[in-house]
Amino acid sequence: MQEFIEFTLGGIASGMIYAAIALSLVLIWRGTRVLNYSQGGMAMFTTYVAWLVIRHTGSYWAGFAAALASGLVLGALCERSVVRPTEGRSPLNSVIVTIGLLIFLEGLAGVIYGGQYRSFPAAYSLNGLKIGKFALGISPNDLFTAGAVLAAALALALVFRYTSAGLRLRATAFSPVVARLLGVRIGRVLTLGWALAGLFGALAGVLVTPSTFLYPNSMDSIFVLGFTAAVIGGLDSPGGAVAGGVLLGVVLSYAGGYLGNDLVLLYGLVVLALVLMVRPSGLFSAPRTRRV
Amino acid sequence: MTLLRHLAVAVGAGLILLALSVKVTPYRDYQIAEVAAYVVAVAGLTVLIGLSGQISVGNGAFMAVGGYAGALLLIHQSWPLALVFAASAVIAAAAGAIFGLAAARLRGPYLAGATLMLAVALPSLADQYTGVFGGDQGLSASITTPAFLGATFPPTRWQAWLTCAAALITLVLLANLRRSRVGRSWRAVRDDEVAAALSGLNVARLQILAFVVSAACAGLGGALLAVVTGIVAPGAYTLTLSIGLLTAAVLGGLGSLPGAVWGSLVLVLVPTYLTNVTASHGLSGAASSSVPIAAYGVVLIVVMLVFPAGIQGALRRIFGPAAPAAAVPLNALRRRRPASEHEEEGIHEKIT
Numbered sequence: 001m002q003e004f005i006e007f008t009l010g011g012i013a014s015g016m017i018y019a020a021i022a023l024s025l026v027l028i029w030r031g032t033r034v035l036n037y038s039q040g041g042m043a044m045f046t047t048y049v050a051w052l053v054i055r056h057t058g059s060y061w062a063g064f065a066a067a068l069a070s071g072l073v074l075g076a077l078c079e080r081s082v083v084r085p086t087e088g089r090s091p092l093n094s095v096i097v098t099i100g101l102l103i104f105l106e107g108l109a110g111v112i113y114g115g116q117y118r119s120f121p122a123a124y125s126l127n128g129l130k131i132g133k134f135a136l137g138i139s140p141n142d143l144f145t146a147g148a149v150l151a152a153a154l155a156l157a158l159v160f161r162y163t164s165a166g167l168r169l170r171a172t173a174f175s176p177v178v179a180r181l182l183g184v185r186i187g188r189v190l191t192l193g194w195a196l197a198g199l200f201g202a203l204a205g206v207l208v209t210p211s212t213f214l215y216p217n218s219m220d221s222i223f224v225l226g227f228t229a230a231v232i233g234g235l236d237s238p239g240g241a242v243a244g245g246v247l248l249g250v251v252l253s254y255a256g257g258y259l260g261n262d263l264v265l266l267y268g269l270v271v272l273a274l275v276l277m278v279r280p281s282g283l284f285s286a287p288r289t290r291r292v
Numbered sequence: 293m294t295l296l297r298h299l300a301v302a303v304g305a306g307l308i309l310l311a312l313s314v315k316v317t318p319y320r321d322y323q324i325a326e327v328a329a330y331v332v333a334v335a336g337l338t339v340l341i342g343l344s345g346q347i348s349v350g351n352g353a354f355m356a357v358g359g360y361a362g363a364l365l366l367i368h369q370s371w372p373l374a375l376v377f378a379a380s381a382v383i384a385a386a387a388g389a390i391f392g393l394a395a396a397r398l399r400g401p402y403l404a405g406a407t408l409m410l411a412v413a414l415p416s417l418a419d420q421y422t423g424v425f426g427g428d429q430g431l432s433a434s435i436t437t438p439a440f441l442g443a444t445f446p447p448t449r450w451q452a453w454l455t456c457a458a459a460l461i462t463l464v465l466l467a468n469l470r471r472s473r474v475g476r477s478w479r480a481v482r483d484d485e486v487a488a489a490l491s492g493l494n495v496a497r498l499q500i501l502a503f504v505v506s507a508a509c510a511g512l513g514g515a516l517l518a519v520v521t522g523i524v525a526p527g528a529y530t531l532t533l534s535i536g537l538l539t540a541a542v543l544g545g546l547g548s549l550p551g552a553v554w555g556s557l558v559l560v561l562v563p564t565y566l567t568n569v570t571a572s573h574g575l576s577g578a579a580s581s582s583v584p585i586a587a588y589g590v591v592l593i594v595v596m597l598v599f600p601a602g603i604q605g606a607l608r609r610i611f612g613p614a615a616p617a618a619a620v621p622l623n624a625l626r627r628r629r630p631a632s633e634h635e636e637e638g639i640h641e642k643i644t
Contacts, residue, residue: 029401035401035404037535082593082597085597086596086597086600089600090546090600092341092347092542092546093542093596093600095538095542096538096539096542096543096592096596097592097593097596097597099535099538099539099592100539100589100590100591100592100593100596101589101593102589103585103586103588103589103592104585104586104589104590104593105589106585106586106589107582107583107584107585107586107587107588107589108582108586109582110579110581110582110585110586111579111582111583111586115581115582216582220531221412224408224409224412224531227405227408227409228405228408228409230405231401231402231405231406235401235402262416262419262420263416263417263420264416265409265412265413265416266413266414266416266417268409268413269406269409269410269413272405272406272409273394273406276394276395276397276398276402276406277394277397280397280398280399280402281399281402282402
């Protein structure tokens with residue numbers, strides 16, 4: 001019983017990281033129908049920015065803020081510079097451009113910071129929490145991780161729901177053509193979408209790196225799991241991204257805990273396959289008929 | 293006639309490669325062999341994406357299946373090489389059939405996600421069953437040059453011959469498949485699934501078949517690459533490999549077999565070239581290993597922005613007659629034409 005609770009809570013904590021990456025992918029997919037393969041690379045890069053700021057100022061929170069701010073800027077910059085020109089071309093062009101961006105960012109990080117593994121501080125203690133003698137399997141930092149992602153997701157939901165920028169984002173996701181006809185400046189909305197995605201990626205980066213070390217490829221596997229979470233939840237649904245992330249995190253945690261750590265990714269593939277067999281467009285996407 | 297023309301082109305290319313392989317240094321022979329092995333895998337992928345309209349970000353997994361199958365057969369059986377390669381392709385094709393069955397309902401990014409996860413997850417099996425697959429160390433997959441070539445014959449030249457022969461045979465087979473009834477049916481499915489189904493085509497079966505063909509090619513390419521590098525290990529079948537295959541297929545020009553050759557040349561030669569350039573400028577340490585990576589990323593972005601239809605598309609535009617658009621379906625529609633929402637969505641969900 002105690003093991004079960006440990007695995008569940010631990011799984012939710014790591015699932016929130018996948019949820020953050022999944023959210024960033026969903027934000028971009030809804031707006032631009034582009035799959036951003038460079039999301040992990042962008043998150044890695046902003047985490048290096050945070051690392052640099054922490055080293056110079058000694059303040060974790062200054063680094064945390066720097067990561068989020070650089071995520072916003074980097075997202076907008078990538079969209080304006082290299083992704084925008086692929087608009088109106090085959091979707092695979094934008095895929096290759098984002099892959100090129102990923103390789104470029106990983107190379108650039110190596111040039112600037114070197115390839116060695118660096119440790120990255122956590123906001124709070126990494127020691128496990130206990131109630132009396134009962135170990136919960138999560139640390140204060142895990143609580144902070146889950147809380148931060150949840151708060152960010154809620155804030156995003158509020159922005160979508162109550163602000164005019166959110167309305168424009170939703171309108172563009174619903175139908176770019178109609179939104180443009182109604183006077184929405186689509187170009188700006190798309191840049192905003194990428195900037196927000198950069199922010200969520202940056203958040204995931206600073207939250208996960210204390211447990212993985214920081215190096216140019218450090219976000220690769222996190223990105224794959226975040227992508228998987230987005231696919232499980234349905235790429236059109238922000239709520240689905242969070243649910244998909246938590247589901248994946250919990251299942252991988254059970255698999256690792258009860259069945260052994262070696263084949264965790266394979267169990268992830270099984271979960272993905274099962275979900276997609278039942279719901280080929282993810283759990284929470286709106287059904288759309290394709291077949292006659 | 294078409295068959296004859298493809299054969300003639302292949303024989304011509306084979307003679308040129310033969311002359312080339314004798315002239316160059318053993319290291320260049322090794323590179324030729326490496327490129328040829330990638331050509332096989334990329335050609336299969338370009339047929340899958342460009343003709344049938346399905347994406348795979350995970351063909352590295354099928355290369356792993358083929359590579360391990362080849363290595364195990366070389367170690368445990370004393371079959372002739374051709375049979376080992378054929379068996380590797382068949383085993384990978386079987387894996388492709390199983391995956392294709394599960395994936396036939398998936399489209400666009402969902403298919404991309406599933407194949408990506410496959411590419412990342414499958415190599416972990418090698419760590420689990422250390423006894424069979426050799427764990428992290430992997431298995432040796434070395435071959436010896438046949439005795440009739442003499443003792444001083446460079447082994448890399450023999451590997452270049454083997455892989456080039458396999459690549460040319462694969463390309464001829466794929467070129468004929470492209471022109472056949474199956475190829476036409478794939479194009480019909482790619483351009484409009486509903487219309488294809490209404491014309492009596494079995495869409496699901498055609499899509500699974502495309503996965504089988506592409507997996508067979510990836511498996512053969514994997515076995516060839518294993519023989520060239522002399523080893524199979526989980527470290528060789530990373531996400532980078534799968535993404536590299538996709539990059540090569542798109543960069544060369546989707547759906548085009550010459551494009552697969554250009555893409556493979558870029559994939560193998562550009563990083564090596566960039567590394568040499570960096571080294572000759574006296575950079576060292578971390579910068580010397582990272583600058584080529586960053587530069588390769590820039591090359592990918594620039595080529596894709598300047599030549600949206602890939603290298604073969606650009607060549608066709610420069611040299612060819614008023615050529616039809618590249619094999620990418622219905623591109624350039626987005627937000628330019630007031631198409632109906634449903635239609636737009638459909639196009640983008642199909643391939644991404």
